[in-house]
Amino acid sequence: MSQAPRLDTEFVRAQFPALETGWAFMENAGGTVAARQVVDRVTDYMSRVHVQPHHAYDVSDEAGRLIVEGQRLMAEMIGAEPEEVMVGPNTTTNVFLLAQAIRSWFSPGDELIVTNIDHEANNGSWRRLEEFGVVIREWKFRPESGALALDDLDALLTDKTRLVCFTHCSNLTGAVNDVPALVRRIHDAGALACVDGVAYSAHRALDVKAWDVDFYLCSLYKVYGPHLSILYAKREHVERARNNNHYFLEDRLPLKLNPGGPNHELTAALAGVTDYFDAVHTHHYGVSNLPRLGRMKQVAELMSAHEEVIAQPFLDYLVNKREITLIGPASVGHEQRAPTFSFSVKDRTPLELARGLAREKIGVGTGHFYAARCVDALGYGEDGVTRASMVHYNTTEEVARLIATLDAII
Ligand SMILES: Cc1ncc(COP(=O)(O)O)c(C=O)c1O
Structure with a gap:
């Protein structure tokens, strides 16, 4: 049996005009950037x-x-x-x-x-x-x-x-x-x-x-x-x-x-x-007779396999860094979690962290993200938490930049 293809991130990233700006967008759980096909x-x-x-x-x-x-x-x-x-x-x-x-x-x-x-x-x-x-x-x-x-x-x-x-x-x-x-x-x-x-x-x-x-x-x-x-x-x-x-x-x-x-x-x-997902599917699998939902499932497999790879070093960092408390599952397995990581850092407010990261063109989110009852139940006050959320267009290099910059701030 032939091996499942791996996501071609260069191809994927070429479909998103906003990614040409050099920003590492890590507030994707708030909103992803738009595919070129949508803009067109x-x-x-x-x-x-x-x-x-x-x-x-x-x-x-x-x-x-x-x-x-x-x-x-x-x-x-x-x-x-x-x-x-x-x-x-x-x-x-x-x-x-x-x-x-x-x-x-x-x-x-x-x-x-x-x-x-x-x-x-x-x-x-x-x-x-x-x-x-x-x-x-x-x-x-x-x-x-x-x-x-x-x-x-x-x-x-x-x-x-x-x-x-x-x-x-x-x-x-x-x-x-x-x-x-x-x-x-x-x-x-x-x-x-x-x-x-x-x-x-x-x-x-x-x-x-x-x-x-x-x-x-x-x-x-x-x-x-x-x-x-x-x-x-x-x-x-x-x-x-x-x-x-x-x-x-x-x-x-x-x-x-x-x-x-x-x-x-x-x-x-x-x-x-759907143009975008079709383009990703055709690029990796060629022309296909599968119905759309079947093609979507194959694209999702490509995306989540890539997301697990890029999320792993960040999860390891969050779990092992003494000053950081990770919220949610300590696993990148896509059955357990999405690569949406909320965390708190001792003696640093979420806003301080987000501003520090922004200086290196890394965009993350702060606050309660309108899941206010959840943040209250977890005992985080007015400031809420910091959230770095990835999708399949993020890369290992961007995550390495996120870790290095965060570490320098902490
Ligand atoms: C899990 C979840 N549900 C619902 C919403 C609300 O979506 P909308 O902005 O489309 O009302 C959001 C937005 O952040 C969300 O993250």
Whole structure:
């Protein structure tokens, strides 16, 4: 059998104009830089067909087709039907819209489980349903692993549980939760599962049908694309959900969930995200008959194998340096974590560290990253933590620079 190819980082990096600036971008869990294919698609749409779409003249017709195609490709990319994938402005808004659309499914006394590790996007909109009599239960993560545990969920599930909202991967601890196992347990208890895949999706393929999730969320500006997000909902749920849109759009799936519809030029440019992944796939595997999701899985294998290699020295450094406390799993294995490393350093504030790194053109993040409940539970105060988060376009050289610069600051 021929060996699996290794990621050609030179090829990959040539697809990202922002990487030519010399910056080592390590705040990717906050947002990745955009692939050239995405930039080109925005420019093309806005230069040529930026008119009101779906009217009976050629330019308008083409604009409409590009928008529909961008949305369709996102559905195909995650193994869903186009009617099941709503394109919206961001995940926070998408969860808010979802909560509005399914609010009437809950009666007073029904229970809904949220976590204290999630980004507030998959938290606040659900917790607010308390005002309609829904009982909110909090599933606490384990500080030692930085992950959610099935046993702790078991202790919370009752015959009144209707919905469990949790993250696939923590944007703070980097820990990956076992979505298929958790969803099975949630369904056995008669409840639905709403999974935040935002911190997971830059690193792995998304297979919503295999996981059997009811709702899944992903922000495309963290997947090399424009500032848009997708909400997947099983078709039966989209059909049953209340219409958030104009009354005459009641039957338009999934548009009924999104009042006003999606941003046109950016939705059209979503085809640039799949163009990018197609380019990576063809470069490494040649022309292929595999369906898109199969190709995405191969690309994800290339990406995560590379991410493990570049993350290992950084993990070793964080674990062995006396002044540093690592948050989350002490492993780079992609089953356990994404290469999103939050940490604290004795006698140094996160801001001091970030400013010191920026002097060497290394961009990292600081604060609570809107996972404020998680940072509070871990006992980090106002300053929060420092986060260096990598994706497949980062290199061993960049990580070596990060370690050397950090070490000089400490
Ligand atoms: C895990 C996670 N979920 C949700 C969000 C919110 O995404 P958006 O900015 O699209 O609302 C973020 C953003 O950082 C995130 O990291």
